[in-house]
Amino acid sequence: GAGVSQSPRYKVAKRGQDVALRCDPISGHVSLFWYQQALGQGPEFLTYFQNEAQLDKSGLPSDRFFAERPEGSVSTLKIQRTQQEDSAVYLCASSSVAGEEETQYFGPGTRLLVL
């Protein structure tokens, strides 16, 4: 089956603009994660869903960041009133919570540039 997909792949936004980033996880995967990866650094956890429930949002940097997964499959990460420091690659990953299988499968990321 298809892997994790993300759209758009690239997004340029003017400071103050709202953006929405989409993630399509692997079909049937229960868990979904969002990460922020600054240039030259490792991914940093933003938030985690199990089905439609957002179980952990401790990594969201401010209340301008909001994520949802209303039907337990596709997820959207929304950033309101974007700032230049929001420029990064946003990675989505999914995993199937099934016994020992905890491997996360990553999407290609959305590269956000805020001017």
Added chain:
Amino acid sequence: AQTVTQSQPEMSVQEAETVTLSCTYDTSESDYYLFWYKQPPSRQMILVIRQEAYKQQNATENRFSVNFQKAAKSFSLKISDSQLGDAAMYFCAWDNYGQNFVFGPGTRLSVLP
């Protein structure tokens, strides 16, 4: 809080040679998973190898193997017979059963022909 450290920002290896990438972590948990992920330039992150903390046997995946030292909280990756396609950023990661995935800062590996 869990932390993952990769002390080598950059490494290089000659093609066909062997290289070892270091990773240490800090946790008070006893059960967890450890991973090595590879991120080629401008391409998505892919899993290289994973290790369950309760297993004493080191994981092996073709040319990739790990040296897992639980007491020392060390998890190094050995790449044998290095190939040009192995050039990438390598991230070590810690996970507590899908609840708290933590990545290290990465090691950039160059493979010299």
